Amino acid sequence: MRIGTLGNGLMTEALAGQWVRAGHDVMVGGRDAGRAGEVAKRIGAVAGSLAEAAAYGEVVLLGVPAEVAVDVARMVPAGRTVIDCTNALDHRDFTLAQPATAEAISRAVPEVRVVKAFNLAADSVWRNPPAGLGVPICGDDGVEVVAELVRDLGCVPVAAGGLVRAKLLEATAALAIGIWVSGGDVRGMFPPLADAFGTVLPGQS
Numbered sequence: 298m299r300i301g302t303l304g305n306g307l308m309t310e311a312l313a314g315q316w317v318r319a320g321h322d323v324m325v326g327g328r329d330a331g332r333a334g335e336v337a338k339r340i341g342a343v344a345g346s347l348a349e350a351a352a353y354g355e356v357v358l359l360g361v362p363a364e365v366a367v368d369v370a371r372m373v374p375a376g377r378t379v380i381d382c383t384n385a386l387d388h389r390d391f392t393l394a395q396p397a398t399a400e401a402i403s404r405a406v407p408e409v410r411v412v413k414a415f416n417l418a419a420d421s422v423w424r425n426p427p428a429g430l431g432v433p434i435c436g437d438d439g440v441e442v443v444a445e446l447v448r449d450l451g452c453v454p455v456a457a458g459g460l461v462r463a464k465l466l467e468a469t470a471a472l473a474i475g476i477w478v479s480g481g482d483v484r485g486m487f488p489p490l491a492d493a494f495g496t497v498l499p500g501q502s
């Protein structure tokens with residue numbers, strides 16, 4: 298599929314690089330032609346302006362700081378799927394500097410399909426994700442196409458609910474990053490719940 302990126306930073310290089318390797322056509326969009334061109338060259342994509350990449354992508358990765366995400370997303374034409382990977386992290390105390398970024402994008406640009414994904418792990422993880430890594434996705438429309446892009450990374454899409462739940466993913470990222478930064482380890486935090494709820498979970502029998 299055709300993927301445009303809004304931004305030419307670390308997340309763009311990591312994720313779009315994987316999608317190029319998976320056979321997708323990617324245009325890296327940046328506000329500086331030189332920087333966008335360098336990233337595009339490194340990953341085997343083409344480069345364009347932000348507006349050109351927004352117009353190019355059937356799916357558009359929003360890889361910019363959360364505080365400008367709403368404004369930058371306004372460039373995306375109607376009917377496209379926007380992957381919001383942003384984290385509005387307040388680095389002073391690892392809380393959220395702004396609530397519910399994905400929902401704010403959707404309210405500002407209701408004619409696009411906003412899907413929250415890829416915000417829980419660092420760009421270094423996306424460059425070489427561990428096989429089978431679960432990637433939660435929140436959205437109302439466009440979720441299946443994003444799930445395909447998750448699978449292209451060798452990861453497993455995890456349906457995490459509608460866009461109304463994206464704010465929980467944003468808060469989860471802030472919580473996890475805060476724990477990592479303070480020297481903790483989040484990896485063992487989510488054991489199976491089968492015993493607690495008496496349900497059989499996927500992958501268990």
Ligand SMILES: NC(=O)c1ccc[n+]([C@@H]2O[C@H](COP(=O)([O-])OP(=O)(O)OC[C@H]3O[C@@H](n4cnc5c(N)ncnc54)[C@H](OP(=O)(O)O)[C@@H]3O)[C@@H](O)[C@H]2O)c1
Nearest residue numbers: 304305306307308360361362363365383384416418419420
């Ligand atoms: N890096 C991670 O590990 C990670 C993990 C999860 C989520 N995220 C989230 O992913 C998003 C991107 O992160 P990143 O690490 O890729 O950031 P980054 O490396 O700092 O890149 C940010 C990109 O946004 C562009 N940009 C900044 N301000 C802009 C504006 N006003 N208008 C248009 N473009 C603008 C920059 O353009 P220039 O090159 O022209 O400056 C750059 O291309 C952030 O919201 C971050 O919270 C990051």
